């Protein structure tokens with residue numbers, strides 16, 4: 128399982144400093160939607176410049192204007208962009224086409240995506256599918272538990288790549304591992320930890336098949 132570090136509600140320099148602390152224990156770097164909204168594509172450019180060998184995901188959460196958003200993200204250095212699973216089909220397909228042109232990838236964020244739409248999206252085998260408990264659901268509706276039952280059997284065959292995001296902790300990571308998730312997207316549990324390097328080390332140890340013992 129890969130670890131994607133989600134960087135949200137930070138300045139660009141804080142994001143770079145924090146990533147340096149945990150760099151060896153994370154696989155992918157997510158330039159969070161909040162950074163993109165606050166600092167624009169500069170945040171993607173700066174993160175790629177600071178970490179040229181890491182995969183950079185720009186969490187654009189594209190809902191419309193796919194060609195434009197994909198273009199500015201890929202040319203800024205993003206290796207992966209996100210599009211919402213409940214966006215019009217043409218928006219999702221355009222993101223996929225743009226990614227193929229730039230030889231990059233797309234993560235489809237399945238927040239509020241109907242099962243009918245999901246079924247039709249599963250034909251896109253080179254996309255990454257992301258199960259997501261939103262910040263608002265976590266903070267305002269009290270939904271913050273990941274269970275194996277949340278990873279419906281209808282999801283992908285082994286040929287699909289599946290990610291999960293939203294309030295993931297060491298405990299829920301075990302559930303996600305058992306559920307066959309390929310990429311765990313972890314934000315606050317690392318970025319807000321008292322010791323981010325130690326938190327990232329524990330997540331990575333577990334994600335790479337080790338057993339984490341909470342002493």
Ligand SMILES: O=C([C@H](O)CO)[C@H](O)[C@H](O)COP(=O)(O)O
Nearest residue numbers: 133160292293294295313314315
């Ligand atoms: O996508 C995210 C969220 O919508 C805020 O923009 C985060 O990347 C995701 O929630 C991971 O962060 P944590 O929930 O803090 O682990």
